[in-house]
Amino acid sequence: MKSMLSILGTAALATLATPALAQSNASVDVTGTAEAFCTLPTNWQFASSTNNVSSSQFSGNTWTIPSSLFVNSSGVGINSSAEVAIRVRGQGACNTSHSITLQSTNGGLTHAASVGNTPPPGFEFHRRMAYNANWRDTSWGIFNWTPTTAGASTTYDHGVRPAPGLRDFDVRMELYRDPTTAPMLAGAYNDNLIITISVP
Numbered sequence: 001m002k003s004m005l006s007i008l009g010t011a012a013l014a015t016l017a018t019p020a021l022a023q024s025n026a027s028v029d030v031t032g033t034a035e036a037f038c039t040l041p042t043n044w045q046f047a048s049s050t051n052n053v054s055s056s057q058f059s060g061n062t063w064t065i066p067s068s069l070f071v072n073s074s075g076v077g078i079n080s081s082a083e084v085a086i087r088v089r090g091q092g093a094c095n096t097s098h099s100i101t102l103q104s105t106n107g108g109l110t111h112a113a114s115v116g117n118t119p120p121p122g123f124e125f126h127r128r129m130a131y132n133a134n135w136r137d138t139s140w141g142i143f144n145w146t147p148t149t150a151g152a153s154t155t156y157d158h159g160v161r162p163a164p165g166l167r168d169f170d171v172r173m174e175l176y177r178d179p180t181t182a183p184m185l186a187g188a189y190n191d192n193l194i195i196t197i198s199v200p
Helices: 002-017
Strands: 045-050 084-094 099-104 109-111 129-135 141-145 153-157 165-175 193-198
Touching (some): 099 141, 165 193
Antiparallel strands (some): 045 084, 129 165
């Protein structure tokens, strides 16, 4: 600091004895770019549930619905307005606008041997599902989507909203227990929910 003051003082004295010099200014811009990215959770954890759905029914990436919540003792699909749902959660990150797409492989819970086929006469082979996929504590995502056909999909466009940042991402799955007119075909029922997040 003392050295700088000494130099400035000398320069000030020198200007008294010499004519003023013209000044020249130049500027250099410094720029950088942050790449856009979004990530979904690699691990899902049980977060909440309704109506006799427990954390023990979720493992890895699979929700196993007990038959007691699916069909009655006669094999007929349970008719109830009581929600049967589970929410799983994991941490994701996104630094830009993006889109979220859900795709249902079977269009709901469908008998494994009946995908793309029709069931034997007098039997049911499908139960409807509703799906949510959203950034936690926001309205940014897909809510109450009920696929009706195999391979059906829907997309949410984040638009110009602020980036979610580092935030939990929720997936909620609900089994609709609509009335059925016939017993369910015996065997395994499944659907595969594919969650895709993409940036422009």
